[in-house]
Amino acid sequence: MTVQILEDRDALARAVAHRLTERIDELRRSTGRRPRLVLTGGTIANEVLAQLVGPVSLWRDVDYYWGDERYVPSDDDDRNEKQAREAFLTRFEIPEDRIHPMPAAGEFASKDDAADAYAAQLPESFDLVLLGVGPDAHVASLFPGFPQLDEKERRVVPVDDSPKPPPERLSLTYPMLNSATAVWFVVAGEDKAPAVAAALSGAPVDEAPAAGVRGVEETLWLLDTDSASRLPR
Numbered sequence: 140m141t142v143q144i145l146e147d148r149d150a151l152a153r154a155v156a157h158r159l160t161e162r163i164d165e166l167r168r169s170t171g172r173r174p175r176l177v178l179t180g181g182t183i184a185n186e187v188l189a190q191l192v193g194p195v196s197l198w199r200d201v202d203y204y205w206g207d208e209r210y211v212p213s214d215d216d217d218r219n220e221k222q223a224r225e226a227f228l229t230r231f232e233i234p235e236d237r238i239h240p241m242p243a244a245g246e247f248a249s250k251d252d253a254a255d256a257y258a259a260q261l262p263e264s265f266d267l268v269l270l271g272v273g274p275d276a277h278v279a280s281l282f283p284g285f286p287q288l289d290e291k292e293r294r295v296v297p298v299d300d301s302p303k304p305p306p307e308r309l310s311l312t313y314p315m316l317n318s319a320t321a322v323w324f325v326v327a328g329e330d331k332a333p334a335v336a337a338a339l340s341g342a343p344v345d346e347a348p349a350a351g352v353r354g355v356e357e358t359l360w361l362l363d364t365d366s367a368s369r370l371p372r
């Protein structure tokens with residue numbers, strides 16, 4: 140577990156964009172295949188994507204997945220996929236066969252079917268998972284006290300009545316998230332400070348879902364001074 144603290148959210152977004160560029164380049168060389176990257180929704184994550192710069196060839200040679208998605212129509216502004224396209228994927232004209240979005244509402248008979256369909260197309264594991272963290276220490280769409288925290292078999296699950304709107308979502312589960320080689324939490328803002336402190340101090344997963352995610356080889360917390368303000372000095 141490593142923590143890096145940047146002075147503000149702009150510096151954080153720039154630092155994560157730079158670190159992500161370097162890691163993707165390293166992964167392409169070390170694995171000899173396209174890196175498998177999991178994107179997250181959320182404001183700081185979109186700010187990171189907006190900071191990414193070339194070379195275009197690097198970003199076109201990556202497979203993009205999502206850690207969670209709002210179960211709304213594909214053209215809905217609430218879609219994490221739509222926000223990622225606007226911030227980054229369209230700008231670099233990423234080929235569609237590299238983009239693996241979670242199903243949108245209406246594509247399958249139910250959220251349950253949609254979750255299973257997405258699980259069926261996932262790789263065995265991911266090289267890198269990016270996660271935002273909510274003020275309640277949720278990650279992806281895994282919320283405190285919700286039954287999805289106890290899922291041990293399924294890799295993707297539906298979520299109803301999410302406390303963070305919109306209420307209907309799909310989410311990767313702990314088994315899928317924890318199969319990743321590396322997990323990077325990217326968190327900015329004073330409102331997240333209690334969640335960061337809880338997750339890093341080993342709070343129970345049921346209270347701080349972020350505490351339940353670890354990379355097989357690397358777990359990194361990338362923070363600004365505000366979100367880190369409750370950590371012990």
Ligand SMILES: O=C(O)[C@H](O)[C@@H](O)[C@H](O)[C@H](O)COP(=O)(O)O
Pocket residue numbers: 179180181182183184207208209219270271272273277278279280303
């Ligand atoms: O679909 C979602 O809402 C996100 O995946 C969610 O898990 C997000 O990452 C956190 O809520 C942090 O979001 P902010 O960075 O906007 O606070």
